[in-house]
Amino acid sequence: MGGSTALQVARSGMRPILLDQGDLGQGASGVNAGTLSLQIKRVKLMPYALRGHHEWEAMGDTVGFRKTGGYTVAFTEREVELLHERQAQKAEAGAPITFVSDNALRAAEPNLSHKVLAASFCPEDGYANSSLTGQYYRARLRDNAIPYLEHSPVVDISQDQSGFALVTPQGSVRAKRVLLAAGAWLKPVAAMLGVDLPVQARINTVSVTERMPPLTSHVIGHATGLLTMKQKANGTVLVGGGWQGRGTPQDGRGEVMANSVVPNLALAQFALPQLSQARVLRSWTGFEANVPDFYPLAGALPGVENAYVLGCVRGGYTIGPYIGKLMGDYILEREPELPLFDPGRDFNEDTI
Numbered sequence: 001m002g003g004s005t006a007l008q009v010a011r012s013g014m015r016p017i018l019l020d021q022g023d024l025g026q027g028a029s030g031v032n033a034g035t036l037s038l039q040i041k042r043v044k045l046m047p048y049a050l051r052g053h054h055e056w057e058a059m060g061d062t063v064g065f066r067k068t069g070g071y072t073v074a075f076t077e078r079e080v081e082l083l084h085e086r087q088a089q090k091a092e093a094g095a096p097i098t099f100v101s102d103n104a105l106r107a108a109e110p111n112l113s114h115k116v117l118a119a120s121f122c123p124e125d126g127y128a129n130s131s132l133t134g135q136y137y138r139a140r141l142r143d144n145a146i147p148y149l150e151h152s153p154v155v156d157i158s159q160d161q162s163g164f165a166l167v168t169p170q171g172s173v174r175a176k177r178v179l180l181a182a183g184a185w186l187k188p189v190a191a192m193l194g195v196d197l198p199v200q201a202r203i204n205t206v207s208v209t210e211r212m213p214p215l216t217s218h219v220i221g222h223a224t225g226l227l228t229m230k231q232k233a234n235g236t237v238l239v240g241g242g243w244q245g246r247g248t249p250q251d252g253r254g255e256v257m258a259n260s261v262v263p264n265l266a267l268a269q270f271a272l273p274q275l276s277q278a279r280v281l282r283s284w285t286g287f288e289a290n291v292p293d294f295y296p297l298a299g300a301l302p303g304v305e306n307a308y309v310l311g312c313v314r315g316g317y318t319i320g321p322y323i324g325k326l327m328g329d330y331i332l333e334r335e336p337e338l339p340l341f342d343p344g345r346d347f348n349e350d351t352i
Contacts, residue, residue: 002181003137004324006330010144014057018141019168020118021153032317033206033240034064034130035228037219038095038241039072039122041315042177046093047338048319055127055321059201063136065314068230070125071100071109073116073271079223080118081084086223087120095123098136111215112290113271118223125219127230127238130317151175157192159304179308180301181324184249184287186311193304197297199312200290203245203254204225205261209278211235214320220271226268237278245285256284263290274275290314292347298327302344309343 003024006016017023034319036056043047058066084099091097101120105112115130141148152168161164163176182189212235220229227241243264247254261283269275289312291297297316301307310327313319327337 001315001320001324002179003141004073004321005179005181005310005327006146007140008325009331010146010156012257014332015272016146017173017302018146018148019152019154019166019173021182021185023143023150024138024148025136027185028286028288029133029320030130031206031284032130032288033228033230033238034066034127034317035240036127036318037058037099037122037221037228037232039070039090039125039221040225040228041090041095041318043089043093043296044092045313045315045319048073048170048323049315050094050124051338052319052322053124054205055325056318059128062137062139063132065126065323067124067126068218069121070221071105071112072120072221073105074118074223075111075113075115076117076259076301081123083118083223088155091325092296094176095122098123108221109216109218112220112273115270118347128220128317129155129232137205145181154189156190156302157189157312159193159307163306169216170329177306177308179310179327179331181310183311184289186289186297186309188250188307190301193301193307195301195303196269197309197343198291198293198298199289200291201249202242202290203220203247203285204239204240204288205243205245205283206238207261207265207280207283207292208239209275210281212237212274212278215272222267222271227264227271228266229272232241236281237268237272237275239264241267247285249287253285256285257324258282288314288316296323297343298323298340299330299342300344310338 013277043211156167163293164178166173190197243260297312301309329336
């Protein structure tokens with residue numbers, strides 16, 4: 001999100017600099033499962049997800065983009081109800097989602113469990129290789145002569161009449177404007193400017209198997225949202241679904257919890273029985289920031305002139321490149337193509 005915003009404002013002559021506490025794109029952007037599925041996005045965020053998906057498609061092979069199409073399945077009558085209710089709303093919001101027959105599902109995915117009672121399909125679904133995110137944006141920044149400092153955590157921010165001073169271990173940086181796009185670290189960074197943002201962090205877990213023979217050719221999800229699964233070109237199967245680990249962003253990397261990984265993998269194996277023959281090579285966690293209403297923070301930082309905040313986007317990997325462009329337009333005092341999300345709103349009320 002920060003990289004996308006920087007590229008947008010630079011096109012109009014601003015001179016941005018990026019400060020990252022680690023390597024570019026190695027926070028949530030680099031450790032998520034890479035799923036680009038419209039079927040798991042919130043209805044009110046669908047216009048942003050559709051445009052974000054086009055951004056990833058335009059990046060193409062440089063980020064490992066693959067448009068495979070995706071199926072979301074249901075195993076119980078209650079899950080069937082959930083599937084039809086949620087996917088019908090998302091289709092109405094613009095996602096090309098349809099419900100498919102059992103025969104069509106079997107023809108497309110013969111290895112899926114025969115206990116599937118219903119399934120929806122979206123031809124736009126796919127994935128990218130999240131580990132390439134940082135490489136992509138590093139190259140784009142270099143191509144546009146935008147400086148960046150890695151391993152430069154901001155430890156203090158102060159403001160005077162001439163702008164902001166940001167202190168890092170590599171020295172201080174002065175700027176007329178500042179955008180906080182620190183993901184799960186937004187709360188402590190905003191606190192440096194005296195603003196208390198209601199940011200919390202989820203500790204999502206992802207697992208990857210050893211290389212397997214071809215098992216599935218589409219992104220597979222579950223009606224509850226507790227499973228995303230895809231087989232990469234090298235044969236490994238990536239399994240996610242938002243199952244929680246333990247830890248906090250301030251303490252460093254999260255801890256994988258067996259009592260989350262086991263049911264996540266069990267659900268994956270239930271959907272794709274041949275996964276019982278696979279060994280899990282690695283499981284890891286990534287921090288996903290959110291606020292109480294689970295909509296983004298995108299706009300002016302409350303009470304601080306020339307300060308902005310962008311983050312807490314549910315489905316942020318898909319939406320990030322696009323909402324960063326919107327943020328850039330907002331900083332440039334242009335009217336964004338789609339409305340942003342006021343960081344000073346009442347979080348007990350519904351938003352757009």
